[in-house]
Amino acid sequence: xxxxxxxxxxxxxxxxxxxxxxxxxxxxxxxxxxxxxxxxxxxxxxxxxxxxxxxxxxxxxxxxxxxxxxxxxxxxxxxxxxxxxxxxxxxxxxxxxxxxxxxxxxxxxxxxxxxxxxxxxxxxxxxxxxxxxxxxxxxxxxxxxxxxxxxxxxxxxxxxxxxxxxxxxxxxxxxxxxxxxxxxxxxxxxxxxxxxxxxxxxxxxxxxxxxxxxxxxxxxxxxxxxxxxxxxxxxxxxxxxxxxxxxxxxxxxxxxxxxxxxxxxxxxxxxxxxxxxxxxxxxxxxxxxxxxxxxxxxxxxxxxxxxxxxxxxxxxxxxxxxxxxxxxxxxxxxxxxxxxxxxxxxxxxxxxxxxxxxxxxxxxxxxxxxxxxxxxxxxxxxxxxxxxxxxxxxxxxxxxxxxxxxxxxxxxxxxxxxxxxxxxxxxxxxxxxxxxxxxxxxxxxxxxxxxxxxxxxxxxxxxxxxxxxxxxxxxxxxxxxxxxxxxxxxxxxxxxxxxxxxxxxxxxxxxxxxxxxxxxxxxxxxxxxxxxxxx
Numbered sequence: 331x332x333x334x335x336x337x338x339x340x341x342x343x344x345x346x347x348x349x350x351x352x353x354x355x356x357x358x359x360x361x362x363x364x365x366x367x368x369x370x371x372x373x374x375x376x377x378x379x380x381x382x383x384x385x386x387x388x389x390x391x392x393x394x395x396x397x398x399x400x401x402x403x404x405x406x407x408x409x410x411x412x413x414x415x416x417x418x419x420x421x422x423x424x425x426x427x428x429x430x431x432x433x434x435x436x437x438x439x440x441x442x443x444x445x446x447x448x449x450x451x452x453x454x455x456x457x458x459x460x461x462x463x464x465x466x467x468x469x470x471x472x473x474x475x476x477x478x479x480x481x482x483x484x485x486x487x488x489x490x491x492x493x494x495x496x497x498x499x500x501x502x503x504x505x506x507x508x509x510x511x512x513x514x515x516x517x518x519x520x521x522x523x524x525x526x527x528x529x530x531x532x533x534x535x536x537x538x539x540x541x542x543x544x545x546x547x548x549x550x551x552x553x554x555x556x557x558x559x560x561x562x563x564x565x566x567x568x569x570x571x572x573x574x575x576x577x578x579x580x581x582x583x584x585x586x587x588x589x590x591x592x593x594x595x596x597x598x599x600x601x602x603x604x605x606x607x608x609x610x611x612x613x614x615x616x617x618x619x620x621x622x623x624x625x626x627x628x629x630x631x632x633x634x635x636x637x638x639x640x641x642x643x644x645x646x647x648x649x650x651x652x653x654x655x656x657x658x659x660x661x662x663x664x665x666x667x668x669x670x671x672x673x674x675x676x677x678x679x680x681x682x683x684x685x686x687x688x689x690x691x692x693x694x695x696x697x698x699x700x701x702x703x704x705x706x707x708x709x710x711x712x713x714x715x716x717x718x719x720x721x722x723x724x725x726x727x728x729x730x731x732x733x734x735x736x737x738x739x740x741x742x743x744x745x746x747x748x749x750x751x752x753x754x755x756x757x758x759x760x761x762x763x764x765x766x767x768x769x770x771x772x773x774x775x776x777x778x779x780x781x782x783x784x785x786x787x788x789x790x791x792x793x794x795x796x797x798x799x800x801x802x803x804x805x806x807x808x809x810x811x812x813x814x815x816x817x818x819x820x821x822x823x824x825x826x827x828x829x830x831x832x833x834x835x836x837x838x839x840x841x842x843x844x845x846x847x848x849x850x851x852x853x854x855x856x857x858x859x860x861x862x863x864x865x
Contacts, residue, residue: 335587337529337612337704338646339805340377341796342427342591344708346654347384347406348392349747349767352760359747361407363760365415367750368422370778374712374789375796378425380531380591382654384412385431388438390500391729392654392745394429394533395436399518416526425528427591432515433534434501442502450491457511458502459494459544473546475564480734494544496537496564498729506538506573516580523584532574535592535605535614539569553597566596574610591615591648599639606645613648613704620650620659624668624690626817626830633701637809640703647703651694652711658744661717663690674728674739675719688714689858692791692846693828696860699795700819700826702807707792710748713776714788717743718769725768742767749777786848794844798824798862812838816855828860840865 351363361384371379383393384406393403402409419426435442441457448454450462461472463486471484472492477499484492485499494503504511519530541563554561556568574590581588591613596602605614622632640647651659655672662669664687669675675682691714699705721743723731728740747765750758752774756765774780781787799805807821816835818827824843829835834854840863842849847859855861 334806336377336425337587337589339702339704339803340425341375341699341705341707341799341805342378342380343371343374343376344380344382344653344706346382346709346745349745349759350709351750352747352756352762352765355760355762355764356405357756357760357762357764357766358405359759359766360405361402361411361415365411365418368415368418368424371424372422373793375793375800376424376707378427378528379419380427380706381429383429383431388436388500390436391498392727394431395434395438395498395501396431397436397438397440399431400521413525420526426526427529427531427589428522428527429533430515430518430530431533432504432506433537434495434497434503437500437502445493446487449489455491456508457505459505459540460491461494461544463490463492473544474548475544475546476549477733479730480738494540496534498733500729503540504538506569507542512573512576516576519577519580523581523588527588528586529581529589529591529612532590532592532611534594535574535611536566536570536594536596537564538573539567540564541567555598555601566594566601571604571607571610574605578609578611589613599635600642603639603643603645606640607643608645613646615650615653615706616648617650619698620652620656621671624663624694624830626828629697629828629830630811630817633809637702647701648706649698649701649703650706650708651691651698652708652744653706654708654745655741656744658691658708658711658715658717659694660684660687660691660711660714661719661743663687663694664716674730674741674743675717676723676726676739676743677720679719679739681719682716684716686858687716688788689847692788693858693860695792696795696844696846696862697826697828699799700804700821700824700862702805702809702821704805708744710776712789712792713748713778713781715748715776718746718767719743720770721746721768727767746770746773749773751779752777791844791846798844802864814838823864825863825865826860827855827863829855829857832857837861838863 348359350359351367352359353362385396386398386401386403387393445454464470475483477483486492495501589612592605592611619632622628636647661682664682726742728742730740746767747759755763757773781789802824804821810820812818816829834850844862
């Protein structure tokens with residue numbers, strides 16, 4: 331692409347609607363609450379916001395179980411509220427990306443309710459994956475596939491058939507071999523594009539197509555790509571790419587460079603970049619980078635693989651450190667050996683060193699925001715928010731907690747409503763003291779009003795980094811590594827140095843324009859600290 335377009339260097343901010351801002355005081359964030367806080371995003375300096383699901387839903391999986399893809403759930407407001415949000419964002423030159431959940435619907439979706447009524451052999455059941463069971467009376471699931479959330483990936487209905495759900499039983503998988511399913515989702519895309527959205531974050535983008543016949547498979551923990559013996563028959567199948575090529579053709583009929591970003595947990599990197607070939611998606615989340623260890627070797631390896639992989643298909647790299655599905659980076663980096671990103675933390679678990687976690691998180695953020703390409707931020711990380719690691723188990727709502735037999739805490743710790751004002755009810759989340767997940771007392775010290783205008787605060791660090799990133803056009807630059815004992819690179823006229831080692835390190839010659847933490851008295855760079863310099 332000869333001319334860079336907006337998404338190629340954009341900083342995109344994820345808004346998790348139920349936890350961002352509550353306008354009516356019911357304890358659940360909503361669209362009017364988001365609209366009331368749009369100025370925060372302008373002040374922060376981001377280019378766009380990505381809205382996690384706000385569609386009509388029973389909320390069995392926090393809205394990723396969609397009952398109506400063309401309506402707003404009353405918990406979040408109305409379609410008029412969505413239109414007002416779009417208008418407010420447009421007035422502030424903020425683009426809006428919405429979540430799309432195409433792998434599965436809710437059990438409350440009209441299609442699935444029709445399938446239950448219609449019975450075996452019906453066209454309505456063809457829209458999903460219904461099968462007869464195994465065993466003498468069909469009392470065993472059709473195969474041994476497991477749910478991502480724990481337990482079997484099959485649930486039996488009253489007439490004896492089973493339906494597939496790679497996630498919760500409330501989320502039956504759609505059959506993407508059926509043209510009607512493909513036509514329906516193209517219609518859904520048009521509905522939101524006509525409302526002016528800038529694009530879509532595609533949930534579970536690597537799962538839509540399953541291997542023909544749904545062959546039996548047992549996960550051995552090995553990362554085996556499709557086409558090889560033992561490869562998983564439900565992930566990263568070749569057929570997904572024609573779906574995205576079709577969607578890309580549709581998006582290209584609209585003005586203003588509409589885009590897609592895929593959530594695809596795909597390995598190895600050469601498989602992932604196939605999703606961002608010139609006629610498919612524009613971006614895919616860089617989970618290999620998110621999961622990289624806190625060492626200079628691991629970080630450089632992840633960055634090199636990301637950039638070279640993107641370059642190989644004419645795409646741009648994207649960067650992300652936190653989202654609603656993983657432990658926030660201010661928490662997982664608070665362990666000497668980083669905590670597994672997808673394993674929640676609760677009462678009785680080893681607890682992170684909060685100071686260490688925040689120090690590393692600030693350093694990681696400055697490192698990331700200096701990389702060329704596009705970056706994604708998760709709401710609250712600009713405040714330095716950690717996970718709620720002592721959330722009472724009785725308050726947990728993530729289906730992973732129940733389906734894993736209470737062995738995996740799940741993702742609730744990263745989803746707790748964020749604090750805006752230290753001495754307000756619900757820390758300013760809403761006008762009442764209600765919040766759908768309990769907020770910890772330590773939220774007061776992270777509140778926005780305790781950080782705005784305070785030199786050295788995490789919030790002001792993010793503001794400064796985003797301002798300098800834009801000023802120096804780092805998102806549109808080129809990375810060149812520098813030799814030495816610490817990890818350092820240049821991007822345009824900015825030199826970036828991160829000290830992953832245990833001892834202070836000397837800085838190269840130049841004017842320091844931003845640091846993630848104070849320099850040592852002798853001017854050296856302390857451990858777990860990043861500095862930006864210009865010659």
